[in-house]
Amino acid sequence: MDEHAPPPTAADLGISDGEYERIMRDLQKRQGIADPPERRSVPRWPFVLAGLVVGTLLLPRLVSAAPHDQEPEYAFLQMVGDQPVTYSSCRPIQVAVYPAGGPPDAEELVNDAVAQMRAATGLDIVVVGAFGGHAPNWNFEAAPITPEDPISVSWQDGDAIAQMTDDVAGLGGSHSMTTAYGGERRVAGTIALSRHYYALWHQQGDHAEELAVLLHEFGHVLGLAHVDSPGELMSEENVGRKTLGPGDREGLRLLGQGPCT
DSSP states (O other): OOTTSOOOOHHHHTOOHHHHHHHHHHHHHHTTOOOOGGGOOOOBOOOOOSSBOOOOOBOOOSOOOOOTTOOOOOOBSOEETTEEOOOOTTSOEEEEEEOTTSOTTHHHHHHHHHHHHHHHHOOOEEEEEEOSSOOTTTTSSOOOOOTTOOEEEEEEOTTTOTTOOTTBOEEEEEEEEEOTTSOEEEEEEEEEEEHHHHHHHHHHTOHHHHHHHHHHHHHHHHTBOOBSOTTSTTBSBOSSOOSOOHHHHHHHHHHTTOOOO
8 A cells, every 4th residue: 555645535435524533533643643732622512502592511621629618609591680591390391312323321311311300400301202213403403393392312423413523522402482471481402412422431331421411411401501610510611520519409409490381
């Protein structure tokens, strides 16, 4: 083989551009060539787009842990006056799982996350089943939605959703709609999780990391924003926390006390 010949392209190999880039990075590392610092990527979990309310987390970094006496911290994505915009506190909130492309334990993960969200908020959140195909608004585009649409959880990649770049582990958000009384409530949540990172974590047996990203995205769907505290799971830069922190729990408790609309 001519060592001076140009490498084959993604089209030559019949693979996606994202997969091609991962293969080339692996080859560079095997040859002792490090990625330039600005290209070194870490998975993250994104934020909110206006209208559609999507929330990006930088996964574990080697930094100091949060002090034991640090105050709990939480923040909300949307406020009307001094109150957060929430899901209705008296309506069931359905969750539909679309496991295609996800890990073998996809349904178990969603059930685990929903159980924690239900306990933390007091809301009637329930998994209604696993489905094929795509849910409405699965790619965060402006598909027609209704207040009865479930929160959908699916596994995607950059070929399907442009925001699912190589450094993104998950995306999550909800729409908000005006109620008959002129208020706002959250509806039609969407969570998209990285096929690449979930395959890696499943191979490593890291159930806690799989669950942490899903919990973080559920936090966004229900109305939590990022915070600066490394002691909270809703921190934008996760320093290794894999469970809900005290501020996360307090914010979720308040989100469960919204109006019955």
